[in-house]
Amino acid sequence: MRELLLFCEDSFHENFVVPIIRRIAEDQALSPAIKVASSVGGLPKLVGEFKDLLREVARMKSSPPECIVVVADANCLGHNERKNLFVDMIRNHHPGFEQIGYAAQLGGQEWAEDVAGAMDLTRAEIAEASFGLFTKAIRGRFAAWKTSAH
Template identity: 25%
Template sequence: MREITLFVEDHAHYEFLKALIQRLAREHSQVITLDWRNVRRGHSAVIQELKQFLRDLARGRGGYPDLVVVATDANCRGIAQRVKEIREVTDATAARVICAVPDPHVERWLLVDSAAFKAVLGRGCAAPDQKCERARYKRLLIEAIRQAGITPNLGGIEFAADIVAAMDLGQASRLDPSLQRFLDEMNGVFREWRS
């Protein structure tokens, strides 16, 4: 069994990545456990808790997981900048680390596959553009769910697992380079573990 430790900035990342990583693990016939370290308070809390976690590992407080996934939205800074910020913290560690950086926000990943959205909610959604505006994709997700005749109780994140299960990951990743980047890295890890 492989242990994956995840640092995520909010509940949306938690729900989306939990469903996606579990799906990929099944597709690669891998048995995993997910250890969550942060699911609130944003990017700066992720970085602070990641630093503390890595310090604790370096001091022998706990064993190294098989993989650490760090998830934070690009938030108009771009993938390269966010990855750089994470790598500044993780480069000196022996832990294997990959980054999940939705550009600009994780809610866009839920909207990128209209067919999956329709399979889950009964009505497709418009393919989202890629603009940088705070709360834009949260609003678009809520609007798309309401147009399907459903009132989202948790801003739409409650449908993440079902949408991820229905997604054509190849198509979705072609529409969103940040999703493609994460899928390529995660699939690479699972392929390596299978060898």
């Protein structure tokens, strides 16, 4: 089974992004295992805990996850600065991984799963460019999984 590791800045991201990833996977007839880890306390704490997580992944006896998705708020650093920060950390620990980038700027945590299940992804991708980059990258990763032997 394919494995995706989702690392989020807070529980809202988990509640919203997991259903989006599942929808995209279902559209491509995939059902990857999604492991979720989250941080609470803002970007500095997120960075430290993500570095710790990468060290743990590097020490794993089994294969590392095939995809790591990092979701962080846009309120501290801009999209490119955050993306570069995490790309550098991922490359330092796992040179084969690539960062796809996504800036979440949404509210309404209590409805996150319902919204994710009901929303028109195509319309959202057009309206919010960073969301479009995220869904395109996830679709691309899943398409590659479907064409490669596991």
